[in-house]
Amino acid sequence: MDRIDRRGxxxxxxxxxxxxxxxxxxxxxxxxxxxxxxxxxxAAGGFSFVQISDTxxxxxxxxxxxxxxxxxxxxxxxxxxxxxxxxxxHTGDQTHGQKPGAFDTLxxxxxxxxxxxxFYVPGEHDVFLDGGKEYLSRYGKGTVGEHGWQSFDYKGTHxxxxxNVLKYKGEGMGSLGQEQIEWLEKDLAPLTPSTPVxxxxxxxxxxxxxxxxxxxxxxxxxxxxxxxxxxxTVLNGHIHQVLTKVExxxxxxxxxxxxxxxxxPGAAPAPxxxxxxxxxxxRMIGVTEVSLVRGTAPLAIVDSTLG
Amino acid sequence: xxxxxxxxxxxxxxxxxxxxxxxxxxxTVGIKEFKFAPAALEIHPGxxxxxxxxxxxxxxxxxxxxxxxxxxxxxDETFSQAFSKPGTYEYFCxxxxxxxxxxxxx
Numbered sequence: 001m002d003r004i005d006r007r008g009x010x011x012x013x014x015x016x017x018x019x020x021x022x023x024x025x026x027x028x029x030x031x032x033x034x035x036x037x038x039x040x041x042x043a044a045g046g047f048s049f050v051q052i053s054d055t056x057x058x059x060x061x062x063x064x065x066x067x068x069x070x071x072x073x074x075x076x077x078x079x080x081x082x083x084x085x086x087x088x089x090h091t092g093d094q095t096h097g098q099k100p101g102a103f104d105t106l107x108x109x110x111x112x113x114x115x116x117x118x119f120y121v122p123g124e125h126d127v128f129l130d131g132g133k134e135y136l137s138r139y140g141k142g143t144v145g146e147h148g149w150q151s152f153d154y155k156g157t158h159x160x161x162x163x164n165v166l167k168y169k170g171e172g173m174g175s176l177g178q179e180q181i182e183w184l185e186k187d188l189a190p191l192t193p194s195t196p197v198x199x200x201x202x203x204x205x206x207x208x209x210x211x212x213x214x215x216x217x218x219x220x221x222x223x224x225x226x227x228x229x230x231x232x233t234v235l236n237g238h239i240h241q242v243l244t245k246v247e248x249x250x251x252x253x254x255x256x257x258x259x260x261x262x263x264x265p266g267a268a269p270a271p272x273x274x275x276x277x278x279x280x281x282x283r284m285i286g287v288t289e290v291s292l293v294r295g296t297a298p299l300a301i302v303d304s305t306l307g
Numbered sequence: 308x309x310x311x312x313x314x315x316x317x318x319x320x321x322x323x324x325x326x327x328x329x330x331x332x333x334x335t336v337g338i339k340e341f342k343f344a345p346a347a348l349e350i351h352p353g354x355x356x357x358x359x360x361x362x363x364x365x366x367x368x369x370x371x372x373x374x375x376x377x378x379x380x381x382x383d384e385t386f387s388q389a390f391s392k393p394g395t396y397e398y399f400c401x402x403x404x405x406x407x408x409x410x411x412x413x
Contacts, residue, residue, distance in 0.1 A: 097379025
């Protein structure tokens, strides 16, 4: 596991209103956080998309008294981008504990996003009460076997959405399951190694902090099928902070939550919402630029607060 | 003979019940920092246990056998369950399965 220092932790605590905009130019992805004055670089011939994560509709806590309000700010920022995102990826935990009505609230809010389409993968908060019944009835249609996982191509980039929260038990870690891993192998088989691949899933596909269940137990076998590709980007949520890791040609990146931050791995007795005053939290709205440049080592990340 | 044994058991149970008549019929379990406290709760039959979630994160009280389960409990929300039969009841949090605890009814 990568060492995470305290400074990095503090930089990563920027939270609400932070959606990543990914820009693809010739298969090289770069990303930046959207701030009020930020604009997406519409790379010539490329495209951009937005990742939002961990909206936790229904959450109310010290750091955020209204998770819908912070999401609304976020949507306004997405809609203010000069180039609308080609699509949006929601990497799970739409709801906070499947609160009644939360799925409806989110669906209504996301109708206001100016984009062609929104793709979803579930978080454990979306499926734990009913084994994914409601989630899949809403978002399972058109996915593989209506299991929730899926792939699609967009302008030469192959996107794969994986579900790693439906076997969420035992040690509290994510799990993909054999059936999904076998599907992934077949799904990737026809692609040439030069095809850029973007994988998105809720729980990190790398061992961020197994003690808190921030790991997907069988991710290694899935990642094995991705090693032959020259450019792989893995986008996750779940941990409510930006952490990145580069392993060979695979770049891992976790997104911020739009609702509340969580402690850095091991920095608190337990995970969960950081209890910081809302005013402080809002001053920690951040701008993060992440550049993924082919041929260089780690992701270049610059975080700075707006307030 | 069978009747006598049954009678003896009946008396024993009645005595036991009488002995606990003044004991509290309710008990509480707190949930804080991703832990149930106490992790092993001992109660008498007929006791209602109330869990209170002190975390801002959602937790559940989910029996390993499916005997009982709560919805997701938000901050300061509670869940109550009455236990009438003696036994050991293991439960966990469905969102954080490492959180495990037991209720022992005897």
